[in-house]
Amino acid sequence: METYIAFLRAINVGGRTVKMDRLRELFTGLGLEGVRTYIQSGNVFFRTAETDRAALAARIEAGLADGLGYPVPVMLRTVEEVEALLALDPFAAVEPAEDKRLCVLFLSEPLPDEVAAALPVASPKGDWELVGATADAAFVVMYVRNGRLNGNPATAFPKSYRGQATSRFFHTTAKIAAAARKG
Structure with a gap:
């Protein structure tokens, strides 16, 4: 099982x-x-x-x-x-700050090659930066502006991308893995 x-x-x-x-x-x-x-x-x-x-x-x-x-x-x-994803430490080079939130996008389909090859990618407004990826996840730094998280990193994906994504904060992902492991 x-x-x-x-x-x-x-x-x-x-x-x-x-x-x-x-x-x-x-x-x-x-x-x-x-x-x-x-x-x-x-x-x-x-x-x-x-x-x-x-x-x-x-x-x-x-x-x-x-x-x-x-x-x-x-x-x-x-x-x-999920534990292997966490072990990658994808945000090791990101300087911690109050206005940053580290997120994992869990993908239903692999990240398009043209996006993966262009990393890192930042939004034109500077509200997020896609800093890395694996075949089934993308790592995003979201920036708090006026007390809110804005923008959608999935806009970096081409319109031809047919997959879905859902995001979790990186620290929450670690808690989810630990809770699941407790079984």
């Missing part, structure tokens, strides 16, 4: 409020085992013997769409994959 972390996009933002017990119910209803949630932003841990990750993600997305009435993109990672 593999333990997965499902990073869900658009949960408890933009008026799409979902209680965590409802998410656990939906995942359990799909036959997944040991279902747990972490904070209110759409992080679900579960175990399964299924080995086809794409089929599993599609099944979860269909179940969530049926149960919630709207699409919820799902990025699945194993605990080991």
Whole structure:
């Protein structure tokens, strides 16, 4: 049995409020085992013997769409994959500051080659900088302006990119991995 972390996009933002017990119910209803949630932003841990990750993600997305009435993109990672991502220390060269937030974008499809080759990429307004990437994640420094985070690093991706992404603060990602590991 593999333990997965499902990073869900658009949960408890933009008026799409979902209680965590409802998410656990939906995942359990799909036959997944040991279902747990972490904070209110759409992080679900579960175990399964299924080995086809794409089929599993599609099944979860269909179940969530049926149960919630709207699409919820799902990025699945194993605990080991998230721990390996953290071990890369992608923000080691970033000088800490009060106006910076370090984020991981979990990607459903690989980052386009033309974006990866052009890194680092900054927004024209200076509200974010895409500083690195792996095949299934991008690392972004977001800048707080007027007390808010603005901008969308996904605008660095070409219009031909058909994948989805969901972001988590880097420090939250570490807490998610630790909580999932506790199982």
